[in-house]
Amino acid sequence: MxxxxxxxxxxxxxxxxxxxxxxxxxxxxxxxxxxxxxxxxxxxxxxxxxxxxxxxxxxxxxxTLKVYQQPRKSGISYLQHYLQFIRMNIQRKKEAGQLDVQQQYCIQLxxxxxxxxxxxxxxxxxxxxxxxxxxxxxxxxxxxxxxxxxxxxxxxxxxxxxxxxxxxxxxxxxxxxxxx
Known part of the structure; x- marks a missing residue:
């Protein structure tokens, strides 16, 4: 109904x-x-x-939780990479050229x-x-x-x-x- x-x-x-x-x-x-x-x-x-x-x-x-991930750039530490990862997932902005379809993951609860x-x-x-x-x-x-x-x-x-x-x-x- x-x-x-x-x-x-x-x-x-x-x-x-x-x-x-x-x-x-x-x-x-x-x-x-x-x-x-x-x-x-x-x-x-x-x-x-x-x-x-x-x-x-x-x-x-x-x-369903959508998680976006960027490939880790050389020259930055893992801490900086994960801080960028958290910031990007909080903002949930798709900037041109940064995110591909392969870099978006769905976590199913x-x-x-x-x-x-x-x-x-x-x-x-x-x-x-x-x-x-x-x-x-x-x-x-x-x-x-x-x-x-x-x-x-x-x-x-x-x-x-x-x-x-x-x-x-x-x-x-x-x-x-x-x-x-």
Whole structure:
């Protein structure tokens, strides 16, 4: 169902859904909510965008990063080369004669990568306590405080892993179903 009204509404609501999902993720640190519900809300934004615009458009808009690279000139250091590389990617300007088609790369962020990263982060949050010679998944709290978050400990790290895992699973299911 591709309509102009739905497409425009989803374009405006997607950032709102993402901000709300991050709020729910951080709120679950001390109150009900957390990684699972935040991941579902975050995935809903992309589900609605897929319904409105199709999975190709959603993957191209939100999950593709274009990276431009220049060949390294002789006589400059690697640090200078990478600073130029970062500057060119931030500006995203194609100057005449500097960029060829072969020097533009697209990095595709697939839902499977989100699932793997989320599982890795959740596992790391549990193994931190093992490294400190305590039982697996024992909460660890640092001594410093961040103004909005408070004291971010391993439960927040675990919630972040669950957030990415849930979002990756939902997106994988939706993109697979949308392709058929």
């Amino acid at each position: 591709k309509t102009i009204i739905l497409s425009t509404a989803i374009r405006l609501l997607t950032p709102l859904f993402q901000v709300f999902s991050i709020y729910i993720l951080l709120r679950g640190h001390n109150h009900p909510g957390g990684g699972f519900i935040g991941g579902l809300i975050g995935a809903i934004a992309f589900v609605f965008d897929t319904l409105a615009n199709g999975h190709e458009s959603t993957e191209k808009t939100f999950f 697939r839902p499977v990568y989100l699932m793997a990263l989320g599982l890795f982060i959740a596992t790391i949050s549990g193994t931190i306590s093992l490294l400190l010679q305590q039982p697996f998944m024992t909460s660890q709290w640092p001594e410093f405080h961040i103004p909005v978050l408070g004291s971010p400990g391993t439960p927040l790290l675990f919630d972040l892993g669950v957030y990415l895992l849930v979002m990756g699973i939902i997106l994988k299911i939706v993109f697979t179903l949308a392709k058929e």
